[in-house]
Amino acid sequence: MNLEKVIFSFFMILALTLNFGFFYGDVHNPDHHNVYELYAVIVINLIATIMKFGDRSQLGAMLLATSLVANVQLISAAIVWAVAEHVGTAGVTEATMATIVSLSGGAVLANIISVVLLTLEASMLRH
Amino acid sequence: MINPATSLILRQMRAPLIVIVTVFSIATLGMVIIPGVDENGQPWRMDFFHALYFVSFTATTIGFGEIPYTLTDAQRIWVLITIFFSVFGWFYALSKIVSLVQTPIFKKAVIHANFRRNLEQINQGFYLICGYGETGQDLVEGLANKEKRCVVIDNNPDAIETLEIQDYLSYVPGLEADAKNPSQLEYAGLTHPLCQGIIAVTDSDSCNLKIAITSKLLHPHIPVIVRSEHHDYEENMKSFDTDHTINPYDTFALSFAMAMKSPALYLLNEWLTGVPDTTLSAPVVFRSGHWVLCGYGRLGKRLFEILRQLNLSVTIIDTIPALKDEFHLSYPDDKTRFIIGTGTDADTLIKAGIEYAVGLVAGSDNDSNNLSTIMTAQMHNKILSIIARQNEMINKDLFIASKADVIMHPSEIVARRIRTLLDNPLLLDFLQECYQQTNEWINITVSSLSGSINELTPHCWTNTLNEVDAPAVHSALSKGRKITLKQILKSPMQRHQIICCLPLMIQRKSENILLPDNSEALEVGDKILFCGIRQAETHVEQCMLDIHTLNYVMSFKNTPDSFLGRVLTGNTRQKRRTDDR
Numbered sequence: 001m002n003l004e005k006v007i008f009s010f011f012m013i014l015a016l017t018l019n020f021g022f023f024y025g026d027v028h029n030p031d032h033h034n035v036y037e038l039y040a041v042i043v044i045n046l047i048a049t050i051m052k053f054g055d056r057s058q059l060g061a062m063l064l065a066t067s068l069v070a071n072v073q074l075i076s077a078a079i080v081w082a083v084a085e086h087v088g089t090a091g092v093t094e095a096t097m098a099t100i101v102s103l104s105g106g107a108v109l110a111n112i113i114s115v116v117l118l119t120l121e122a123s124m125l126r127h
Numbered sequence: 128m129i130n131p132a133t134s135l136i137l138r139q140m141r142a143p144l145i146v147i148v149t150v151f152s153i154a155t156l157g158m159v160i161i162p163g164v165d166e167n168g169q170p171w172r173m174d175f176f177h178a179l180y181f182v183s184f185t186a187t188t189i190g191f192g193e194i195p196y197t198l199t200d201a202q203r204i205w206v207l208i209t210i211f212f213s214v215f216g217w218f219y220a221l222s223k224i225v226s227l228v229q230t231p232i233f234k235k236a237v238i239h240a241n242f243r244r245n246l247e248q249i250n251q252g253f254y255l256i257c258g259y260g261e262t263g264q265d266l267v268e269g270l271a272n273k274e275k276r277c278v279v280i281d282n283n284p285d286a287i288e289t290l291e292i293q294d295y296l297s298y299v300p301g302l303e304a305d306a307k308n309p310s311q312l313e314y315a316g317l318t319h320p321l322c323q324g325i326i327a328v329t330d331s332d333s334c335n336l337k338i339a340i341t342s343k344l345l346h347p348h349i350p351v352i353v354r355s356e357h358h359d360y361e362e363n364m365k366s367f368d369t370d371h372t373i374n375p376y377d378t379f380a381l382s383f384a385m386a387m388k389s390p391a392l393y394l395l396n397e398w399l400t401g402v403p404d405t406t407l408s409a410p411v412v413f414r415s416g417h418w419v420l421c422g423y424g425r426l427g428k429r430l431f432e433i434l435r436q437l438n439l440s441v442t443i444i445d446t447i448p449a450l451k452d453e454f455h456l457s458y459p460d461d462k463t464r465f466i467i468g469t470g471t472d473a474d475t476l477i478k479a480g481i482e483y484a485v486g487l488v489a490g491s492d493n494d495s496n497n498l499s500t501i502m503t504a505q506m507h508n509k510i511l512s513i514i515a516r517q518n519e520m521i522n523k524d525l526f527i528a529s530k531a532d533v534i535m536h537p538s539e540i541v542a543r544r545i546r547t548l549l550d551n552p553l554l555l556d557f558l559q560e561c562y563q564q565t566n567e568w569i570n571i572t573v574s575s576l577s578g579s580i581n582e583l584t585p586h587c588w589t590n591t592l593n594e595v596d597a598p599a600v601h602s603a604l605s606k607g608r609k610i611t612l613k614q615i616l617k618s619p620m621q622r623h624q625i626i627c628c629l630p631l632m633i634q635r636k637s638e639n640i641l642l643p644d645n646s647e648a649l650e651v652g653d654k655i656l657f658c659g660i661r662q663a664e665t666h667v668e669q670c671m672l673d674i675h676t677l678n679y680v681m682s683f684k685n686t687p688d689s690f691l692g693r694v695l696t697g698n699t700r701q702k703r704r705t706d707d708r
Contacts, residue, residue, distance in 0.1 A: 039155075047145055050144040053137040053141050054135065054136070056131070056134045082176040
């Protein structure tokens with residue numbers, strides 16, 4: 001067992017699970033989507049992305065790309081939230097919430113691809 | 128594909144970046160969780176947006192203060208912790224990243240990537256020059272200032288740095304790499320389709336040999352020009368069809384022989400192969416009599432052989448006694464005196480007969496000794512002719528100030544020869560023809576040349592009368608028009624004026640016509656070697672390229688090219704064709 005691999009996989013899977021947790025629920029309902037959870041998803045995703053830096057293999061490039069996609073989606077969601085709450089006058093409406101949640105839904109997809117790739121790589125390893 | 132160095136740097140940046148993200152996220156979370164109060168004393172909590180804003184300006188030590196509301200003591204405790212961790216975390220990560228970017232391996236990767244980008248941007252043929260020593264520098268200067276593209280490879284970082292600060296007419300990319308390594312040579316553009324030739328002028332024969340082999344195997348069709356100091360290497364290089372090998376000592380000795388046997392020919396050679404628009408070298412005349420030769424090394428031996436062939440009485444001076452024995456072994460019957468000494472002191476020189484000598488050759492491989500010899504000799508003999516060997520470029524001004532009659536710089540001679548080979552091979556044919564001519568003929572040529580140029584070293588160029596290089600002349604000749612040399616030597620500005628230019632030779636099939644007469648009719652496929660001032664080159668070029676200019680200088684009726692122009696002048700296409708006849 002390789003500790004580095006454990007940490008690496010831990011962050012990637014945690015990114016997916018947290019992301020799913022935030023995404024799960026009624027799309028319009030702000031009560032179903034916790035702001036702390038979104039914050040945690042972003043932080044964990046950033047760390048997962050940084051951990052993928054500098055891998056020259058094709059798989060490494062794919063993993064980095066999926067992580068970057070997830071980051072773009074999640075950070076956009078956070079920006080939408082912040083703008084809606086602090087810049088606009090209407091506050092976080094149902095429509096805004098739907099936008100935020102669907103953006104994070106995209107990130108879920110990217111994170112799923114990430115984890116699938118990771119699993120594939122692990123299954124291809126010969127022992 | 129990502130560069131290995133970049134990938135390494137990215138991997139090493141993981142830790143500092145994770146530190147930043149972790150510290151920032153914990154600090155932000157703390158600011159959100161710890162309750163505060165607003166201006167009215169009501170409970171208030173920062174949201175993520177304000178918390179991130181607060182942590183960002185605190186961690187980066189910008190410090191806008193306690194906004195939007197004054198903090199409570201609980202919050203202040205957390206901020207205190209935040210400051211110590213985030214400020215240090217931030218600076219640690221930042222300094223780590225900055226130092227990573229400045230590591231030599233990363234810098235090198237960036238420089239290589241820049242070099243490669245510059246190489247890709249070259250869209251005309253270029254020469255790959257290996258070695259940027261004195262010969263390399265001289266060569267690049269001559270080529271780049273004629274707007275030929277060059278690429279330099281040298282394993283000495285100082286040499287590449289020198290190249291970077293040079294201000295040539297066309298940009299010369301330089302790569303610090305080992306030319307002995309085939310993959311590095313390939314990287315430097317050896318296998319590039321636009322690579323027109325490779326020139327190996329490093330100071331090591333074995334390195335030059337390796338470059339020649341590499342290029343003959345990897346890009347067999349391009350010419351290879353190699354500098355080589357030893358005859359066995361030269362033989363080796365010739366065995367696998369190296370196009371030109373140039374031995375600096377032989378080349379120097381050849382120049383020396385030319386200067387001794389026919390100063391006029393030497394002068395002609397100097398003028399035609401020199402760097403254009405520099406001061407013209409003055410003619411020299413050598414009287415016959417006694418010569419003193421200082422230095423009997425590899426070069427000195429060759430020079431003595433030349434002096435011996437001319438039946439001149441010579442005294443040799445050298446410091447090494449072993450060379451004296453070697454000399455007596457190679458020339459057992461020769462009565463030439465060989466004096467052991469430095470040649471820099473008056474005693475040795477007087478013993479060698481400097482007071483009644485007509486000439487002195489200061490030919491050692493040490494510039495200070497050569498200069499000292501010259502100055503001492505001049506004190507004892509005011510009318511002495513002096514041939515000086517200059518070893519280093521930096522001493523150029525000293526040699527000029529020493530008033531030596533002929534200053535020869537081996538690396539410059541090699542550079543000149545290579546430049547002429549690449550730039551104007553017809554000039555070499557011309558000079559070869561000149562060797563066969565009498566002194567009188569050469570004197571006449573020199574005087575007619577000085578009539579058609581100014582006080583500056585002339586430009587020499589070749590025009591080939593083919594479809595690509597001279598479309599105007601080619602099409603006119605194909606239509607049966609008769610063009611003489613005299614006609615294309617008229618100014619395109621004012622056809623009554625003759626431009627300052629002298630046709631030196633016409634190469635027609637395998638026949639060389641030296642100093643062709645002005646009434647000589649041109650033929651398709653002729654290669655014409657011209658020599659003249661800078662403007663003359665552009666003027667002749669213009670006649671060669673542009674049919675209207677050609678028509679003008681030949682006082683030929685010009686016809687408009689555009690449809691409207693033709694209609695207005697009443698020239699239909701049909702009529703125009705008959706006009707062109």
